[in-house]
Amino acid sequence: MIQSMTGFGKATLQLPSKKITVEIKSLNSKGLDLNVRMPSVYREMELGLRTQLSNALERGKIDFAIYVENTTEQTATRVNIPIVKAYIGQLLEVYPNADETELMKMAVRMPDALKTEREEVDENEWKQIEGVISEAVGNIKSFRIAEGSALEKEFLQRIANIMTMMNATVAMDGERIENVKKRLSAALEDLKVTLDENRFEQELIFYLEKYDITEEKVRLENHLNYFIQTLADKEANGRKLGFITQEMGREINTMGSKSNHAAMQKLVVQMKDELEKIKEQVLNVL
Structure with missing residues (x-):
């Protein structure tokens, strides 16, 4: 059973203080x-x-994302109160009569006015996230x-x-060979030369062998059957199908x-068209 490299997976996890969303998108690519x-x-x-994603998905252009949405009023970013007060005091020295609200707006834009407390990974929380990653x-x-089934x-x-x-x-x-024989015989008649039938037959056989x-x-039929057989393999086989x-x-081109023969060449063109459509879709196979 073949698999496509194209796919999308999503899973969510609701924790007491946050919502975790995992999204994975995959498109076709020569490698990983x-x-x-x-x-x-x-x-x-x-x-x-x-490592987990590489082993599971094997090949493709893969975009993986974890989104965290806080569901409480708590935030990891805090106002650095001593720093902000120091900025306001300095600004008052420059603008003694300035409105304190305006000074506050200026102070919170200053460096280090806001600080982000670094969170540590909670092992129990990460185990739950690993579960939602596996689900995605x-x-x-x-x-x-x-x-792949399609x-x-x-x-x-x-x-x-x-x-x-x-x-x-x-x-x-058979029809094509008869047409070749007729064309060669007509050409020789136009030359008005004495014809050695045995020699003509020998030359005709040699000529037809090239066509x-x-x-x-036989080789094309073997390739077609091998393609069908490879479709049923359990392992990833996109490259092999390619x-x-x-x-x-190569075999279709040689036949062309x-x-x-006009009718045969028309069929060869149609075979090439079908093969090109197969090649386009093989690029999507894992």
């Missing part, structure tokens, strides 16, 4: 591009958190699985389309260069 945003109080936990990770993985259905449909067009191309091979697409058909589509493209 992890961006973590979290309050500074939890910064010491970032390294372990990155589970949600994004479920999202990825659902997206991608798998599209892949199977397009693989079936390519298989059908490939078989139709092979079915035209034979049997090997390409490599298989490259091989499929050998076709020398």
